[in-house]
Every structure is written in C-alpha cells, then in structure tokens.
Amino acid sequence: MWRRNGLSLISQVFYYQDVKCREEMYDKDIIMLQIGASLMDPNKFLLLVLQRYELAEAFNKTVSTKDQDLIKQYNTLIEEMLQVLIYIVGERYVPGVGNVTKEEVTMREIIHLLCIEPMPHSAVAKNLPENENNETGLENVISKVATFKKPGVSGHGVYELKDESLKDFNMYFYHYSKTQHSKAEHMQKKRRKQENKDEALPPPPPPEFCPAFSKVINLLNCDIMMYILRTVFERAIDTDSNLWTEGMLQMAFHILALGLLEEKQQLQKAPEEEVTFDFYHKASRLGSSAMNIQILLEKLKGIPQLEGQKDMITWLLQMFDTVKRLREKSCLIVATTSGLESIKNDEITHDKEKAERKRKAEAARLHRQKIMAQMSALQKNFIETHKLMYTSEMPGKEDSIMEEERCKQRCTQSVTPAVSDYSRIALGPKRGPTVTEKEVLTCILCQEEQEVKIENNAMVLSACVQKSTALTQHRGKPIELSGETLDPLFMDPDLAYGTYTGSCGHVMHAVCWQKYFEAVQLSSQQRIHVDLFDLESGEYLCPLCKSLCNTVIPIIPLQPQKLNSENADVLAQLLTLAQWIQTVLARISGYNIRYAKGENPVPVFFNQGTGDSAFDFHSILNFGVQSLIKYSNSIKDMVILFATTIYRIGLKVPPDETDPRVPMLTWSTCAFTTQAIGKAPKKTGLDVSVR
Numbered sequence: 001m002w003r004r005n006g007l008s009l010i011s012q013v014f015y016y017q018d019v020k021c022r023e024e025m026y027d028k029d030i031i032m033l034q035i036g037a038s039l040m041d042p043n044k045f046l047l048l049v050l051q052r053y054e055l056a057e058a059f060n061k062t063v064s065t066k067d068q069d070l071i072k073q074y075n076t077l078i079e080e081m082l083q084v085l086i087y088i089v090g091e092r093y094v095p096g097v098g099n100v101t102k103e104e105v106t107m108r109e110i111i112h113l114l115c116i117e118p119m120p121h122s123a124v125a126k127n128l129p130e131n132e133n134n135e136t137g138l139e140n141v142i143s144k145v146a147t148f149k150k151p152g153v154s155g156h157g158v159y160e161l162k163d164e165s166l167k168d169f170n171m172y173f174y175h176y177s178k179t180q181h182s183k184a185e186h187m188q189k190k191r192r193k194q195e196n197k198d199e200a201l202p203p204p205p206p207p208e209f210c211p212a213f214s215k216v217i218n219l220l221n222c223d224i225m226m227y228i229l230r231t232v233f234e235r236a237i238d239t240d241s242n243l244w245t246e247g248m249l250q251m252a253f254h255i256l257a258l259g260l261l262e263e264k265q266q267l268q269k270a271p272e273e274e275v276t277f278d279f280y281h282k283a284s285r286l287g288s289s290a291m292n293i294q295i296l297l298e299k300l301k302g303i304p305q306l307e308g309q310k311d312m313i314t315w316l317l318q319m320f321d322t323v324k325r326l327r328e329k330s331c332l333i334v335a336t337t338s339g340l341e342s343i344k345n346d347e348i349t350h351d352k353e354k355a356e357r358k359r360k361a362e363a364a365r366l367h368r369q370k371i372m373a374q375m376s377a378l379q380k381n382f383i384e385t386h387k388l389m390y391t392s393e394m395p396g397k398e399d400s401i402m403e404e405e406r407c408k409q410r411c412t413q414s415v416t417p418a419v420s421d422y423s424r425i426a427l428g429p430k431r432g433p434t435v436t437e438k439e440v441l442t443c444i445l446c447q448e449e450q451e452v453k454i455e456n457n458a459m460v461l462s463a464c465v466q467k468s469t470a471l472t473q474h475r476g477k478p479i480e481l482s483g484e485t486l487d488p489l490f491m492d493p494d495l496a497y498g499t500y501t502g503s504c505g506h507v508m509h510a511v512c513w514q515k516y517f518e519a520v521q522l523s524s525q526q527r528i529h530v531d532l533f534d535l536e537s538g539e540y541l542c543p544l545c546k547s548l549c550n551t552v553i554p555i556i557p558l559q560p561q562k563l564n565s566e567n568a569d570v571l572a573q574l575l576t577l578a579q580w581i582q583t584v585l586a587r588i589s590g591y592n593i594r595y596a597k598g599e600n601p602v603p604v605f606f607n608q609g610t611g612d613s614a615f616d617f618h619s620i621l622n623f624g625v626q627s628l629i630k631y632s633n634s635i636k637d638m639v640i641l642f643a644t645t646i647y648r649i650g651l652k653v654p655p656d657e658t659d660p661r662v663p664m665l666t667w668s669t670c671a672f673t674t675q676a677i678g679k680a681p682k683k684t685g686l687d688v689s690v691r
Contacts, residue, residue, distance in 0.1 A: 019129055020129075027094070030174065034216055038215045038216050042215075042218040043222050046224040046225060046228070050224075054077070058243070074243060075243065075244070082255065083172065086251060086255060088219065089216060089217065090203060090206055091174050092208075097209065098207045098209055099207050100207050106137045106138070107141045107145050109175070111161060112170070112175070115187065116184045116187065117183070118160045120156045120157060120158050125138050150447040172203070198314070200312040203261065205265060220277075221279040226283065229293060230296065232244060233297070237296065246309070249309065260280070260316070260323055261319070263275070263278075263323050268326070280323045283320075297317055301313045440452075443459070443507060443508050443509045445509070454630070456632060457511060458554050458638040459509055459555045460507070461507060462513075462542045462549040462552060463501055463552060464502050464503070464547070464549045465501050465646050467497055468497065468498055468499070468500035468672070471676060488651075488664045491668070499650035499672060500673050501553070504542050504545050506542055506544045506545060508543070510554070516540075520535070520540050552638060642666075646665055647661065647666075
C-alpha cells in the first residue's frame, strides 16, 4: 500500500511541472506567491516563508549540530527556499505580471530549450505549452532566436540558438527540471570556455514588473533578505561549519546579482533622488561579524574550494563598482545628461524614420524590378516557343500592342491547328520544336540544389511499386498465370491486375539515397524488435514523410528534339506505311528466329544496342533524324534499378536485367499508372490532370 501511494505522489509531482499542466498548477502557484509578496511587508513575507520551510532554527547564529542527517535536511530545504525566492523575484515573463508580450514569453521558452542542446522542430514544439487553439506560437518566433541546421544523411534537421540570444539565458529558469538545469549550465560554461571567456553566468536584466507587482522587488533589499545572504556567506567562510553547500552559495550569488541589476536599471532610467531601491547601501552595511557583503565576497574569492565560482564573484564585485559610480553622479550632471539624451533620442528617431522610408522605397523598387524581369522572361520564352509564327511576319518595327493582340488571337483559335502552325504538331514530319526549361531540384537529405541534366548524377523520387486491381473488370477473378510464363505484351481484356507505381514526390540524389538505404539496413541489423517493412524486398521509409517505398524513380531531363523538316519530307516519301509495317514485321521475325535458336535477345537500354540493325530499327521510329541520347552512368543505373523492381514485383520472380520482358513491363506500368490515376477522379468527381 505504501509503495502504491508513493508512486501516486511521484506522478502528482511529475504532472505538477509537466508542460501540459504547469500553466494551471505550478505557474499559478508562483503568481500567487508574487501576489502575496506585492501586498505584504517584505520582512513579514520572508518570515512566513522561513516558518513554512521550518528553517527559523537553521538560520540561528548559535545552531550547532553533529547530526549529519539533520544538516543534510537543512541544506536541502535552504536550497529549495532560495530557489523559490529567485522565482518570486526574477520570473516576470507572464503578461500582466511583467511588461512582456506572449511572443516574448514563447521566445524565452525556446531560448532556454535550445540552451540545453540543439533540438529538432518536433522536440521544441513538444516542450512548449499550447493555447486554447492548440497552437504553440513556435513558427512565429523561431526564426528570431534560432537558425535551422540542415540534416545529414540519416539524421534530422535541428535548430541552433543564435549567438545574440545567448545573453538571455537564465541559469535558474523556473521551467527547468534538475537534469535540464545541470545540462544547460554545463553546456553554457563549456561554450564560454571554448570562446576564452569567463565562466560566470549572471542572470539577464529582467523586464519591469507591472504596477500591481512593483513592490515584489522590495524582497531583495529588506533586512531579512540581507540577513539570509550574509548568513550563507559567513558559513561558507567558516571552516568549521558544514551547514552550507556550493549550490546554496550559487543561488545566493544569483539573488545578489538580481538586486544589483534592478538598482542599476533604475539608476539608468531616473535621477538618484527618485530611486527608492537602495540594495547597494543595505548590502554595504556591516553585519554582526563586522563585515559587509562586499568584504565577504572578497574572502570567498580566496577559498580554493570555490574556484568554480571565482568568475561569478568577480562579476558581482564589478557590478558593485558600477552601481557605486552611478550613485555618485550628481543630480545636475544627471539632468544635463538626460536633456542631451532627449535631444539625441529625437535625432535618432528622426534618422530611423528617414532610413525606414528609404528602405521601403528601395524594397518597392526592387519588387517592381523583379516583376518586370519576370514579365520579360515570360515574353522571351513565349517568343522562343512560337518562333515560327513570327518568321512569317514582315520584317520591320510594328506596334507592340497590335503584336500582342495577334498573339492572343492565335492562342484563342480552335483546337485543330492549321498545317502551317508547326508549334502545335507533336508527331510526324511537321512536328514542332520541343521547349525545355531549366529544372533545379533540392535533395531532401543533403539540402543541396542540382540542375537536372543528362550528364549529371541522377536525381530520384522515392516510390512504391505494387500490384493493383484498380482497372479490373471482374473483381475476385483468380489469376492463374505464373510469372515465368506471363507475357506482358498481351494484356488480358479483363484487366485483372496491373503494376502500379506511386510516389510521394520527394527528391534525393541517387548517391544520397543509396547512403540512406545502407544506413537503414545497418540500423535494422542492430535492432532487436521487428521492423514494419521488409528490407530484403528493398522496402524503406521515405526520409521526409515516412511513407512506405521500395524503389526510386529516376528523373529524366527533357531534351530538345530538333527535326530537319527537309530530310523528314524525303524520308516520308520513300518510307510509306506499308514499308514501315513490313520493316517492323521483319525485325520481329528476326527476333523470333533468334529466340527459337536459343539466343535470348538483350533489351536495349539507351545506346546499348545490337549493332547496325538496332540503329536501323531506331531510325525507322525516329524518321532517321534523331541521334541517340547519351545519359550518365548514374541515370542508367537508376533506370535499370527501377525497371528490375517493376519486373520483380509485377511478375513475382527474382530480378533479371537480361529478361526481354523488362522494358515491356516498364512501359506497361507507365500506362497502367496513368489510367489508374485518371480513373480515380471520375468516381470522386475531381478534376485531376495527369502528366
């Protein structure tokens, strides 16, 4: 029973500070303590805190105990009390408590999360509280405080904190757990050490309290607070005392820094006689040991056991000198300086407004220039595409408006083109020119851009090849043919099944994909549990959207096809339809004879033909005017990989690149996929264009 109750208490403590519940539990308790501190006398408030923690005896000067358990208990309670006091005085990033906005609150949460370690987008969003619309506000502010680091081959992209945001790090951030606090402190000290800076981590200058909470800062310079700080410092100096810890001392330094920063901010904003916050004077008073806090800090600086706190002590002593110099300024100098600063501020404001107007005008000019460049590029592209339409026009200068009207009229003509309009003919001797556009794609793995060219390394799309019955006319009909005997050239009129290829559209370099797939295989070998996909069949998850894939589709660049019309006309006169059919039948007969003799014809991939006969056959299909395109080896390898995957899955046989059915099955897959995509919208009533 006790164990069960103990687990229940642990769960309550966990959810009390968890990101899902802390706004209504933990944060509200801190605000309630701040309300009490703003309404009560600060000395009475601290006495009540000491009473609630049962530490009144622990701060008695005559306390002496040899009970180590009691000392450990006192030290733990004092640390927790000092931490709560830091939260009451320093945590002002709540709209209504401090002069802050919701965006500033979210930015502060993100800064302290990224101070622990760089995190991916999902981890940052998971650790941020959601509003009533289930939104965190992450996307609106993340770019202001962090930069996105591109992912590697098998990793995820992470956000790294900008250098200018590191100054807002607060070591005692109230949403840190103990583990996060230790890790953040270690990371920031390590970073400062690498940059050859001191390891002091003072609190950042806090925002002002709202008027209703303005009296909370009086906790810092009240008599009880000074007594607590002096007692902690004196016990650290006393070699016989063990009623202190380094963590307790670190928290006392933090409270001291908050008081000095508060007084410095007030002195910078108002003349000395108007500042009622006198933390410096009270810290300079002599205590019962005839030493003030500054003298105690000097003594702590010389203790060898506190070598790690020496930089923080140095920072505190420098801050004491800064506040002292601000206090010593005369009212006349302050007034004169404030007058000069007001004039200077007016000039700065005027200059800023002028610079802002200039910036907006320059941005508008660049925007107009960009639009004009785009219009010019579109116009040139149109003219290049319809070059033959302009050659029939008379040379000379014509009115641009009339020219545009003629172009519009041509574009709105009937779908059936005139014989002389070569730009609209796709096949035959009068085929128009093919226009290619520069295509630059970004790899989702390495984030590098590459233009798609035939001589470059291949870029691929993650894809999944599978059997489909989307076009079948008789559902449930058994398939009796085996993969060994099935000929994809002859399609069953029932369209019982086909091979469908789908893609999520995410682009990768072929090399990056191969490295990613190898990394997936390696990590799968090291796992104990069973994977959700079959690696032996080439299955993997898309690196970006995690959809199931089993192959890649190579991206083949579109090549401009130039046709010599004169040669095509001559060839068209010599090669009639009957002659063309006779040539094709002869070629098929030749393949059948070779197959009967036991010679398996090798499928033609690109320029891997079978001598002059393959070239002649290719010439017939291309009017004898189109030369073979030489692709890079990387593109060839990816095409073969894609084709053999279709062959393996479509026929359920082991992969075989030399099987003559490979190219036929590949074209069959293209046709089946196109028809299946076109059939789906008819059922749903959607308009989908198939490319």
